[in-house]
Amino acid sequence: MRVTIKDVSRVAGVSIKTVSRVLNKERYVRADTRERVEAAVKALKFSPSLAARTLAGRRSFQIALIYDNHSPFYIHQIQEGVWAQCKEQGVRMLAQPADVASPTLAAEVGGLIDETHVDGVILSSPVTDAPAALAELERRGIPFVRISPGTNHAMTSSVFMDDVQAADDMTTHLINEGHKRIGFIIGHPNHMASDQRLFGYRRALDRAGVAFEPNLVRPGLFDFASGAAAAEILLSLSDPPTAIFASNDDMAAGVLAVAHRKDISVPEALSVAGFDDTELASAVWPPLTTIRQPTRDLAYTAAGLLFGKESGVVHRRLQHELIVRGSTGRAPSDALHT
Amino acid sequence: MRVTIKDVSRVAGVSIKTVSRVLNKERYVRADTRERVEAAVKALKFSPSLAARTLAGRRSFQIALIYDNHSPFYIHQIQEGVWAQCKEQGVRMLAQPADVASPTLAAEVGGLIDETHVDGVILSSPVTDAPAALAELERRGIPFVRISPGTNHAMTSSVFMDDVQAADDMTTHLINEGHKRIGFIIGHPNHMASDQRLFGYRRALDRAGVAFEPNLVRPGLFDFASGAAAAEILLSLSDPPTAIFASNDDMAAGVLAVAHRKDISVPEALSVAGFDDTELASAVWPPLTTIRQPTRDLAYTAAGLLFGKESGVVHRRLQHELIVRGSTGRAPSDALHT
DNA sequence: CCACAATAAGACAGCGTTGTCAGTGTTAGC
DNA sequence: GCTAACACTGACAACGCTGTCTTATTGTGG
Numbered sequence: 001m002r003v004t005i006k007d008v009s010r011v012a013g014v015s016i017k018t019v020s021r022v023l024n025k026e027r028y029v030r031a032d033t034r035e036r037v038e039a040a041v042k043a044l045k046f047s048p049s050l051a052a053r054t055l056a057g058r059r060s061f062q063i064a065l066i067y068d069n070h071s072p073f074y075i076h077q078i079q080e081g082v083w084a085q086c087k088e089q090g091v092r093m094l095a096q097p098a099d100v101a102s103p104t105l106a107a108e109v110g111g112l113i114d115e116t117h118v119d120g121v122i123l124s125s126p127v128t129d130a131p132a133a134l135a136e137l138e139r140r141g142i143p144f145v146r147i148s149p150g151t152n153h154a155m156t157s158s159v160f161m162d163d164v165q166a167a168d169d170m171t172t173h174l175i176n177e178g179h180k181r182i183g184f185i186i187g188h189p190n191h192m193a194s195d196q197r198l199f200g201y202r203r204a205l206d207r208a209g210v211a212f213e214p215n216l217v218r219p220g221l222f223d224f225a226s227g228a229a230a231a232e233i234l235l236s237l238s239d240p241p242t243a244i245f246a247s248n249d250d251m252a253a254g255v256l257a258v259a260h261r262k263d264i265s266v267p268e269a270l271s272v273a274g275f276d277d278t279e280l281a282s283a284v285w286p287p288l289t290t291i292r293q294p295t296r297d298l299a300y301t302a303a304g305l306l307f308g309k310e311s312g313v314v315h316r317r318l319q320h321e322l323i324v325r326g327s328t329g330r331a332p333s334d335a336l337h338t
Numbered sequence: 339m340r341v342t343i344k345d346v347s348r349v350a351g352v353s354i355k356t357v358s359r360v361l362n363k364e365r366y367v368r369a370d371t372r373e374r375v376e377a378a379v380k381a382l383k384f385s386p387s388l389a390a391r392t393l394a395g396r397r398s399f400q401i402a403l404i405y406d407n408h409s410p411f412y413i414h415q416i417q418e419g420v421w422a423q424c425k426e427q428g429v430r431m432l433a434q435p436a437d438v439a440s441p442t443l444a445a446e447v448g449g450l451i452d453e454t455h456v457d458g459v460i461l462s463s464p465v466t467d468a469p470a471a472l473a474e475l476e477r478r479g480i481p482f483v484r485i486s487p488g489t490n491h492a493m494t495s496s497v498f499m500d501d502v503q504a505a506d507d508m509t510t511h512l513i514n515e516g517h518k519r520i521g522f523i524i525g526h527p528n529h530m531a532s533d534q535r536l537f538g539y540r541r542a543l544d545r546a547g548v549a550f551e552p553n554l555v556r557p558g559l560f561d562f563a564s565g566a567a568a569a570e571i572l573l574s575l576s577d578p579p580t581a582i583f584a585s586n587d588d589m590a591a592g593v594l595a596v597a598h599r600k601d602i603s604v605p606e607a608l609s610v611a612g613f614d615d616t617e618l619a620s621a622v623w624p625p626l627t628t629i630r631q632p633t634r635d636l637a638y639t640a641a642g643l644l645f646g647k648e649s650g651v652v653h654r655r656l657q658h659e660l661i662v663r664g665s666t667g668r669a670p671s672d673a674l675h676t
Numbered sequence: 677c678c679a680c681a682a683t684a685a686g687a688c689a690g691c692g693t694t695g696t697c698a699g700t701g702t703t704a705g706c
Numbered sequence: 707g708c709t710a711a712c713a714c715t716g717a718c719a720a721c722g723c724t725g726t727c728t729t730a731t732t733g734t735g736g
Contacts, residue, residue, distance in 0.1 A: 028682090030685090051392035052723035053723055055724090077410075080435075093433070097418075114387070115387065352715075366713055366715080
């Protein structure tokens with residue numbers, strides 16, 4: 001039924017081992033032999049069985065992407081980046097949702113690796129910082145790369161952006177626009193990036209000599225609803241902020257919705273800023289001023305590192321960018337002084 | 339290194355075949371033997387090699403999900419639904435993006451199946467209607483289920499919603515709100531659902547005796563930008579529509595953005611409706627009146643059919659729901675008559 | 677022209693399971 | 707108490723490749 005390496009070898013008039021050599025681009029195959037084999041492969045539309053290659057060889061031609069992130073846009077971009085790199089390398093990608101809070105995380109990660117024999121793993125935040133998952137990977141000595149990890153890890157490569165600086169950039173931008181009371185919505189507590197963005201916000205305030213006010217900082221969960229809930233509270237303050245900086249776009253969209261409902265015009269009465277520059281940022285009104293996180297590139301680069309394009313442990317920082325759109329503007333009080 | 343069935347058999351004091359029987363829940367294993375084996379499996383944290391099972395047996399414990407859809411929200415829900423079902427069944431899911439317009443589609447689908455030996459395939463629109471892909475699947479006699487196919491296919495199961503009725507429902511709702519001039523933005527031409535939604539729109543107009551006006555219908559591509567572009571044209575008409583029904587939420591968000599930019603208040607001066615009820619529908623302002631498409635359930639059910647929960651070819655229709663939110667309201671002229 | 681390395685290709689075992697078949701207990705019926 | 711049917715278990719080949727080892731062929735320097 002199935003076309004196997006045997007069929008190819010028969011058609012090409014060589015041994016199966018020689019076919020295997022051609023398939024794996026090994027040395028010591030004469031050019032004309034190679035061509036005969038390749039012609040046979042094409043004629044028979046032969047695709048080698050991954051299962052057999054995995055079982056017999058040292059590679060499985062598969063990698064896993066493990067994630068636990070509730071922003072569909074973010075995940076989509078991550079998947080796309082890893083996928084693109086895999087396609088170039090002729091490797092399959094196993095997308096694996098996980099729950100970092102689950103007690104069975106370690107078992108799931110371990111089982112995945114044992115069952116599939118994947119050649120490597122890409123970890124996306126916050127799985128990057130789940131000790132249980134990391135321990136399983138290390139115990140098996142399987143290569144892995146982390147995307148936007150929150151913790152340092154000398155032994156494995158990672159790809160990330162400077163969350164502190166990015167949040168600092170955004171906050172500074174708002175300050176430069178005349179804002180003094182800037183609300184901040186923290187990201188999901190599972191994500192280390194959440195702390196870093198908060199830190200960047202505080203650092204910018206400090207440097208500018210703007211007093212930090214705990215009232216203006218609210219927790220969030222990286223989703224629309226939590227952003228809206230936080231905005232509800234911030235905007236009900238007796239002395240509400242003139243700008244709100246949310247730690248991701250989804251939450252910023254929540255802020256916008258509340259502003260609209262309360263008939264607070266954006267950006268005239270309230271500036272709103274997001275983070276990530278997902279498709280959502282341009283799909284809401286007004287379009288969000290945000291930080292462009294090179295998510296897809298992060299993922300693409302991470303997968304590239306996994307395939308050993310560079311040797312040794314590499315920590316690569318990718319550049320973010322402040323994207324100014326319609327959701328932010330001069331502080332309202334400021335307008336009086338012009 | 340790796341824990342194998344041999345290790346388990348040694349610890350349990352049985353043959354590897356008996357371990358295999360327990361693993362596969364076959365008959366003819368004494369209860370106490372089964373327990374001994376299960377204890378050994380647990381003690382050794384044994385996970386059977388998928389590669390070996392695939393090679394030796396008739397099942398691969400893997401299915402593939404093939405999609406080509408540019409709405410991240412939609413794909414996310416589809417993946418989630420299939421994934422949930424797979425998890426219940428203890429089967430791995432291979433997510434495979436594809437390009438229905440690509441000339442290599444058939445080769446990619448064929449290669450995927452031959453390489454991975456997947457037990458079945460889930461096709462999401464518009465791959466459901468790509469003849470090249472279907473032919474490859476049929477040639478191999480591999481079971482597959484289609485999610486929201488546009489064409490009939492007697493031989494395989496499918497799961498879908500009634501796009502015609504849903505579009506009819508929405509259009510009727512708008513008519514009932516007093517709208518006479520209702521713009522319509524068609525979906526991506528690759529998707530059969532696009533035609534059906536257009537048909538439902540026309541059917542509702544006909545039934546209500548509202549004249550169909552070709553001017554009010556614009557093509558789109560299921561993305562934000564094409565929705566905005568269509569809205570731009572519709573709203574520049576000398577006699578613009580009082581409502582715009584976009585064939586999905588992404589395009590409806592584009593309409594909202596244009597309305598905001600042109601300072602047309604929604605829903606007072608313009609009603610906007612979407613389709614799908616993705617997360618986006620609730621993340622924009624005002625939140626979109628839309629059709630709730632049971633995307634996740636569609637996917638979950640499709641995967642269930644693949645695992646043969648029911649025998650024979652099944653075509654299951656899932657119920658949609660009209661979700662009325664803030665983006666639609668009475669037609670403006672209508673207000674005068676109240 | 678010979679020794680020796682480099683190149684080229686095949687034979688065969690083995691990866692970790694499942695399928696098949698054979699063999700051994702165990703029970704039921706008369 | 708004997709036989710047939712059933713329940714249970716194991717031996718062994720096979721799945722489709724790659725790794726290792728062996729053998730043959732071709733080049734290369736002195």
